[in-house]
Amino acid sequence: MRRQVPLVITFVAGIIMIIQYFIPHEPFAGLQQRFNVWFLIISAFALILGIGNLIKIHGERISRQSAGWGYSVVLLVGLVTMSVVGIGWGIEPGTPFFYLFWNIQIPLSSTMFALLAFFIASASYRAFRARSFEATLLLAAAILVMLGRVPLGNFLWHRLPAVATWIMNYPNTAGQRAIMIGIALGVISSSLRIILGIERGLGGGQQ
Amino acid sequence: MTTLGVWIAALLTLFILSFLYKDNPFYKFAEHLFVGVSAGYGVAFTYHNILIPNLYVPLFKQGDYTLIIPLILGIMMVLRLFPKVGWVSRWPLAFVVGVTAGISLITYLQSNALVQIRETLRPFNTFGNVVIAVGVLTGLTYFFFSKEHKGVFGKTAKVGIWFLMITFGASFGYTVMARISLLIGRMHFLLSDWLGLIK
Known part of the structure; x- marks a missing residue:
């Protein structure tokens, strides 16, 4: 049961996605649209799983006060603040979420990638x-x-x-x-x- | 951008750039904040753009009860966090893998294989078309590992390597330029928006 059911689910989902391309009529066309929405919803829950895992790992680091636990506090504060502000006040321009996105996330991500310019320069010297x-x-x-x-x-x-x-x-x-x-x-x-x-x-x- | 926002952005930029000297607490602070904030962004984005329009509204406002199935599958996925019942996450995972495999098979066959082959098989009326046909054929020969690369086959594969090297060099050049332009952007921000040294 634990092994067979996933194989059957994979087979049915995969075959339907292939058949709908060759027979773009009901019931396959409708099933394809439905499966796409289901896929999105399950992917969203996969993100929740990832966030849960992140909280679990860093929560354990904080509770054990292992090396660098303070950084885990920073990570969780960033995660909770961004999530609460985004869910509570929305994500459109002008919201607190957008302020944090614009002043924290954008500079951090673009500088992180800009930093790679130096490493790519040293890598290119070798390559x-x-x-x-x-x-x-x-x-x-x-x-x-x-x-x-x-x-x-x-x-x-x-x-x-x-x-x-x-x-x-x-x-x-x-x-x-x-x-x-x-x-x-x-x-x-x-x-x-x-x-x-x-x-x-x-x-x-x-x- | 407000003054406070500019100062936050500037300090975080400097924290990240401090890694060029060596790994330090300021960089680690910014690095962990980046991970946390990015994950939080993902949560808020997913909530507003996926869960609300695709699950909450159709299921609870419009009465589309078929959405109970992905809701249950999603909950089963989250149960992976609990080792005793974690095995049930295989079911939603199987669905995701099946749908991805089905879509990939068709889209890759269409766009990456057939379209690319069709675009390669052009009349040899320009030097460029000859270069592309030779490059693709020799490149594919290099990727064929079921036969030992010896003799004529080996020489053809060698020409394929040359084309691949040019491709990697061009891609590398593009990547370097993209990273440098990001660095210029950050330097411009620091010198213009933050310090006001350049207009």
Whole structure:
């Protein structure tokens, strides 16, 4: 029962989502719309599960007063404040939620990603050393694309922006396509394995 | 932005940038606040944009009682927090996995496989079309691991690697530029909005 029911649910849900594409009429079209809404609702509960887990882990850290428990207090205060303010007063511009979003979350997230500029610079120093023909290609493509997109590139050589555009439109597109087709074939075979119950490692643990 | 808001944003920006020196309590404070605030944002966003319009209103105001099924499945999902009954979370998880697999199979087949193949198979009337066809075919050859990369097959795969390297280089260049532009944005905020040094 514990093993068979999830397999049946996966099979039925997956098959209906496939059939509705080929037979876009009732009952399959209606089922597809209904399943999409159900999917959204269950995903929302999955977020609640994640939040519950976060509260559990950091609550334990605080109650045990383990190293860095003060940061867990900061995390939980941020979580509770944002949730209560958002649920209580709404999330539109002009609300307290939006004030917190604009003055805390936006600066934090954009600075966090901006910080990566420094790490990506040191990573590129290591990656861009022309030790082989392949590494040289990587180096040349990156430099040409970067220079071609800034005024300095145009100043150095007026055709550099066109070279960067050509690299993006042709060799880059070819590589991206090969990757995309490879991913698509992988996703299609994995999806089939999951729907047919061949892939069973998605139950999550040995409960 | 109010003055208080600018000061909060500026201090939090500096707290995060302080990591460039080394890991420190200010960075850890900002890091944990970021996680908490982002999770709280997710809660409020999900409440207003998913749970209210898709569950609460149709179920309790319009009487669509079929929504009791995802409500029960959702509660079963949350029960994963309790180890004794955690196994019931497999049912909603199975539903989510099944729907995702069904949708992915069709969408990836359509948009990532068939459309990309169709766009690749173009007449060789321009040099660009030849480059794309050769790049895709050799790139796919490299991804074919069921045959040893030797001889003509190996050389073809090698050309595929060259195309992939150009792709990675171009993507890397784009990523660097995106991060640098974010950094410029933060520096502009500090020097303009906060300190007023530049207009």
